[in-house]
Amino acid sequence: MSECKCFDEVLAKVANKLRGRIPESESASFKADWQNKTIVFGEEELTTKIGLPISYEFQKIKKSGEPHKNLTKDSINVFMNYCPFCGTSLKEEPSQ
Numbered sequence: 001m002s003e004c005k006c007f008d009e010v011l012a013k014v015a016n017k018l019r020g021r022i023p024e025s026e027s028a029s030f031k032a033d034w035q036n037k038t039i040v041f042g043e044e045e046l047t048t049k050i051g052l053p054i055s056y057e058f059q060k061i062k063k064s065g066e067p068h069k070n071l072t073k074d075s076i077n078v079f080m081n082y083c084p085f086c087g088t089s090l091k092e093e094p095s096q
């Protein structure tokens with residue numbers, strides 16, 4: 001798989017900037033990471049990918065036909081085919 005390092009590089013740059021904005025005494029506890037990181041099971045290895053989240057909600061109906069009081073809410077991640085920073089294909093290339 002030919003994957004670029006943009007996500008790691010962008011995260012490192014942004015984290016450095018943000019760390020610089022807080023007092024040094026507090027920067028030891030500073031952590032930053034991408035949201036919506038998902039472990040992907042490939043054929044031979046585990047990789048982590050960043051997904052674009054889509055949230056959804058709907059009203060479940062009880063067996064009695066009555067709607068539930070609260071909405072059922074959840075979200076899924078959609079993976080990008082190309083890197084949004086450099087345009088490199090993020091799809092796994094078929095192994096031969």
Ligand SMILES: [Zn+2]
Binds near residue numbers: 005007084087
């Ligand atoms: Zn890239």
